[in-house]
Each structure stands twice: as C-alpha cells, then as structure tokens.
Amino acid sequence: MVKRRTVLWGCLGLAIASCRPQTSFPLRIKFLARSLPSRVLKVFDQTTPTQFEASTSLLDIYRQLQWWQSRKAPLPPLWRRWFPAAPAEAVADTYRVDTNLVTLGDPWLDHAIRQKLIQPLSEFAPLESLPEPWQRLLRRDRQGQSTAKGDLLWAVPYRTQGLMIAYQKSFFQRTKPIHKWADLWRPELAGRIAMPNHPRLAMAIALKALGYSANDEAALVQDDVKEQLLALYRQVRVFDSQAHLKALVNEDVWLTVGWSDDVLETLVRYRRLGAVYPEEGTVLTSDLWVSPINADLTEDAQAWLKFCWQPDIATQISIASKGSLSPLFFSPGVSAPEQLPEAMATLPQDGEVLLPLLPALQTELVNFISDDAHP
Incomplete structure (x- = not known):
C-alpha cells in the first residue's frame, strides 16, 4: 500500500524539479x-x-x-496582480x-x-x-x-544570388541560343516564358535590356521603358514566384527567369536544362x-x-x-x-544590387501593369 507520506514527498519532488532551470541556449x-x-x-x-x-x-x-x-x-502571475x-x-x-x-x-x-x-x-x-x-x-x-x-x-x-535565364536545351538547338535579356522579347518566344510574379524584377529586366541600370528610377517615366515593360508582360505565359521553375521542368514553357541558387540546383537534377547569366549583366x-x-x-x-x-x-x-x-x-x-564555377566567380563583377523603389514609384509601377492587364 502506498503511504500518504510517500505521495507527499513525490509531489514535493516534482514541484522542486519544475522549479529547476530548463536547458537553455544563449x-x-x-x-x-x-x-x-x-x-x-x-x-x-x-x-x-x-x-x-x-x-x-x-x-x-x-x-x-x-x-x-x-x-x-503574458498576464503577470496572480500574486503580482494582488500586490x-x-x-x-x-x-x-x-x-x-x-x-x-x-x-x-x-x-x-x-x-x-x-x-x-x-x-x-x-x-x-x-x-x-x-x-x-x-x-x-x-x-x-x-x-x-x-x-x-x-x-x-x-x-x-x-x-x-544572381538572376539567370534557364532554358530547355533541345528547343534552342533548333533556334538562336539565349545570350541576353533582350532575347526575352523575340517573337518566337511569345507565350513560352515563365518568371516570378514580381513587378520590380520585371522592371529591372526591362531596364537592363535597354542599357539602363536596374536602379535607374529616372528612366521609369520614359516611354521606351514603359513600352518595353508592357511588351515583356505580353511575352510571359506564367507569372508565379513558386512554380516558374516547375513550368520549365514540365516543358510548359521554353525558358524561365529565376535566382541562381534555385536554377543551378534544378540543373543538377535535370541535365536537359541549361542556364546563362545574360550579357547585359545580372541583378542580385x-x-x-x-x-x-x-x-x-x-x-x-x-x-x-x-x-x-x-x-x-x-x-x-x-x-x-x-x-x-x-x-x-x-x-x-x-x-x-x-x-566555384566560373559563372559564380564572375558574379561580383557582373551583378548589380537590386534596390527597392520609392513607395510612390512602386505603387505607380503596379498600377501601370494592372491597368494594361485590365483595360
């Protein structure tokens, strides 16, 4: 039979143990x-x-x-609320x-x-x-x-990471290879492109293709930049920040724009894919x-x-x-x-840090794209 005193000592032991400091990390x-x-x-x-x-x-x-x-x-303990x-x-x-x-x-x-x-x-x-x-x-x-x-x-x-263009090797054995951002506007690639759903990235690509800095906010108001950006959006079939590489792997598109860490990891698993840093330089x-x-x-x-x-x-x-x-x-x-692979070793010379736009310009960019998509 378990004695009451034994139970009391057991409860006291548990109470003391609960007061000891738990394993913690600095x-x-x-x-x-x-x-x-x-x-x-x-x-x-x-x-x-x-x-x-x-x-x-x-x-x-x-x-x-x-x-x-x-x-x-959290609420203070009851005794602290009393005193x-x-x-x-x-x-x-x-x-x-x-x-x-x-x-x-x-x-x-x-x-x-x-x-x-x-x-x-x-x-x-x-x-x-x-x-x-x-x-x-x-x-x-x-x-x-x-x-x-x-x-x-x-x-x-x-x-x-740097922004790259990944592509289906077989498709570009029959046509001109991909070398630069400006290739994204080629007529035969209409509806064959995927990229993240990120207007700031699309704007950076349009600017780089025209020879501007990806952070040239003054160029955003120029007609040639706006036309280039809208033309890019009309070329793209898939805008999805999570599934743009999946669309390439599934051959739903011929090429996709993506960050080097994701792209190069995908290339290890799918040898039929290739990737390139565009000649105009990448963004980081x-x-x-x-x-x-x-x-x-x-x-x-x-x-x-x-x-x-x-x-x-x-x-x-x-x-x-x-x-x-x-x-x-x-x-x-x-x-x-x-x-490191040569492409990664040259990243510091070829890459441009991508800076955020002013909030007003970011809003204007999103509205501009939305207005074109829903006239």
Whole structure:
C-alpha cells in the first residue's frame, strides 16, 4: 500500500524539479533551410551553444515576424496582480522574442522596417568595405527608405544570388541560343516564358535590356521603358514566384527567369536544362540576418554575424550553396574561391544590387501593369 507520506514527498519532488532551470541556449537562430551547410552550424555550436531552427520558406519566416510583433506580453502571475508592483518592477506590455536572429530576403526588408517587425543592429565593421549600393540596401531610415551613409543598419547579408535565364536545351538547338535579356522579347518566344510574379524584377529586366541600370528610377517615366515593360508582360505565359521553375521542368514553357541558387540546383537534377547569366549583366538578391523586434541583441548574436564573414566560413557557405556567393567576395580586393564555377566567380563583377523603389514609384509601377492587364 502506498503511504500518504510517500505521495507527499513525490509531489514535493516534482514541484522542486519544475522549479529547476530548463536547458537553455544563449543564442537562438531561425534560418532558411539549405542556406547554410550543417558543418558550419556545428563548428559555431562547439564554442557557442546555439539552437538552430530551419524554415523551408522565407515567406514563413516573414509571417513568423508578423506573429511575434502582434503578440502581447503574458498576464503577470496572480500574486503580482494582488500586490501592485513598484515602478521599477512594472511588467512590460510587449512580448519578448526568444529568437535573436532570423533570415530575411532583401525584398522584404523595407516592409519589415515599416511594419516594425525588426529592430536596428549594432554597427558591423566588415560591411564598410562593400561598395555603395550595398550600403543603400542595408542602411535605411526608420521608414525603410534607403540611405548610403548614416542612419541605421538593419541587416547583415550572408549569401547572395544572381538572376539567370534557364532554358530547355533541345528547343534552342533548333533556334538562336539565349545570350541576353533582350532575347526575352523575340517573337518566337511569345507565350513560352515563365518568371516570378514580381513587378520590380520585371522592371529591372526591362531596364537592363535597354542599357539602363536596374536602379535607374529616372528612366521609369520614359516611354521606351514603359513600352518595353508592357511588351515583356505580353511575352510571359506564367507569372508565379513558386512554380516558374516547375513550368520549365514540365516543358510548359521554353525558358524561365529565376535566382541562381534555385536554377543551378534544378540543373543538377535535370541535365536537359541549361542556364546563362545574360550579357547585359545580372541583378542580385541576398539572404540577410535581421533581429526581430523585442529580441535581445546579445554578444553571442554579434559573434554569429562575424563568424559568417570569416573567410573560411564564407568559402564553405559559397561552395555548399552551389548558386550563392558570400557577400564577403563582393568586397574590393577579395577574390572568390577557386572551387566555384566560373559563372559564380564572375558574379561580383557582373551583378548589380537590386534596390527597392520609392513607395510612390512602386505603387505607380503596379498600377501601370494592372491597368494594361485590365483595360
């Protein structure tokens, strides 16, 4: 028979155990799956125990940021509500996020700043060597507007991709090969093209095809640019940010525009496909480290940012990613690893950082395209 005293001691033991601190990590990082090799994570974890959580989608991470921002702090315990706290002990009305850093794609950065989903980072010396367009990408005011100097640092990049054209090899054995952005307007390719549903990308391609910078906002009002953009939209059969490569694999289209990381990974599985960086030059996008609003910006978090920019680690990230390159190798005088394919090694010379448009211009662009699609 179980004695009452035995039960009481058992309950007391459980109560004591529940009060002991649970296993915790000084650093928590949520990152895009397959964007970092596992050996890089293991090396850092040996010196700084870290909880790494992989997410399969940048969109899912962005929604996680929105959910964290919308949460309120939990109600204080009942005893604290009975006894009013002193001012120094007042309970915060915001939810403390226990994840220190997350991956964010650069197209989301200005939205995340405006919606107050993230907070500024501490200054990061290695970024100072990157050319001016990078500074405008990473430094923004509190409304998300790009600035080259001053203001606030909101993100640190850790891998960068270029925009490519992938194509069915067999189809282009019977016709002129694909070499440049201007080829997308060839009459025989009408209805044979897929690309992400991203008006800013379409505008960048139209600008590059006409010899402008992808960030030339003054050119947006010119008639030749507008006509080129509308003509591109009429050429495209599939606008889908998730399924544009699938349309190519299924032979629904002859070619697609996509980011190098996705394209080159697809080429490994489907040898009947080819890809090219257009002669006019490509545009770049980056995966960034950002800190959620109300998260702790600890020394360990800063150590992780520096770790990703160590030359040997940056090399491992670049080689493992196949279609991505560490931003370290975009710094003047820093050579890309010899193990990279030639197309990736030349990316720093041929790539242009894609900057966000002013909100008014972005709205005008979307309305312009919509008006043409629905006259």
